[in-house]
Amino acid sequence: MSRWLTEAVPRGRIAAFRTLIYLFVAADLVVFTPWVRARVDVPGDLYQPLFVGRLLPLPTPTPALVGVIFWALLVLVLLAATGRAHRVLGWTVFALYFQWMIVAMSYGKVDHDRFALLVALAVLPTAGRARHGDPTPTEAGGWALRVTQIAVICTYFLAALAKFRFGGLDWATGSVLAKAIIRRGTELADLIAQVPHLLLVAQFGILAFELLSPAIFALSERWRHVTVGFFYSFHLVTIATITISFAPHLVAMTSFLPLEKIRPLVVARRLLTGRLAGSRATLDPGITSPTPTADSDGQPDATRPGWAWAVPRSRKASRSRTTAAP
Incomplete structure (x- = not known):
């Protein structure tokens, strides 16, 4: 188990994953979750912090506090994407983004697609130094990626358990997807909904896919990559039919991929020179x-x-x- 958890990976993979994760956090602030800054305009009585927010405890967010978190996080995350001062910047980015997520999810709705991203931010500071294209193996980096991979799979598996917990078998035999299509479906979803019993088959398929997701760790590297491709295709269909984006989860799922083969900084340097x-x-x-x-x-x-x-x-x-x- 110890060897599996710390299976060495190239340092170049850690460098690419680190850059990708931190750049996504910057994009998340300005593209996916800019609405967090608007939530503090509502009365403070409506703020019901998550358990961890009550445990710490964290202050009730104000426009000034959220504004400081936003701008500090935006600057620091871009610096962290360079890989410099990976421990200091990494821990600071994690703390600030963690607070950002508590503010975002303490007004009645909690998105589970950010679990693996938060885990990735928590473990990246422990991955050590890494340069793009460096083939040197690192066990610390392997542990960081493995923990992120486990979080990705837990997102699927625990989602299936939650379906059984709150809906039982009625989730699979009910009209869950039909209601989602009525609320936010696309034209493609309308076409799919016209096929008899297809939505019920899809609901059983989703449950089976989520329950069997841990099997990915028993596959060879080649078939693991094929399975990850299936995961991405599943989310592509989800976006195309009911417009639900799992962008943070999809970025964290790149922990399964050989990212060291992508060397954007090297290409950029060659372009400049x-x-x-x-x-x-x-x-x-x-x-x-x-x-x-x-x-x-x-x-x-x-x-x-x-x-x-x-x-x-x-x-x-x-x-x-x-x-x-x-």
Whole structure:
């Protein structure tokens, strides 16, 4: 069990996951949950904090308090996405976002799609230093990803238990999806609803999918990735039919993927330095190359940057030009 929990992963995967998670938190503040700042305009009597909010205890939110949390979190999360000071920034971001979520969910509605994201924010500060593209294995990073993966699967499995707890088998045999389609369904959902018994089959399928989700840990890496693809397709259908977005959960679910193969910072650096453009010019003869510079005797100077992009394709021609250059 210890080896499984701390299975080493490349540091590059941790760097990519860390950047993705923190950038999503920034997007969440301005795109998905900006309404949190408006909730504090209601009377304080309507604020009924979650159990953890009463346990700590946390103050009743005010416009000033929520505004400070918003702007501090927005700045710090962008700094944390760079991977610098991962412990100090990581713990601070987790504390502030945790408070942000308590404010958001203490007015009568609790979204379970943010559980895995909060777990990811809690464990990322323990993952250690990581650079994009670094293949060095890390057990600390493996533990952080594994715990996040467990939280992702718990979101499914515990959702099934909650369905049985509050609805029993009536959840599967009732009109849950029909009511959701009536409330917020799309045209695609209207077409699906016309197929006899399809919604009942879908409800049984959802329960089976959620109850069997822990089996993903018994699969090989290849089939685990296939299963994760199925999870994403399930949420795509959910968004397309009843417009329910699980964006925080979907971001946390990338903990199952080999993110080290995606190196956005390296690509950006190459774009800025011109290396990527230079390689494209070498591979594509149709790309116009800069005019090579010349030295005092009129011959092209191979030591200058412009000449490197004008090297001919032919090896024979390349040797002749190199010989001609001083």
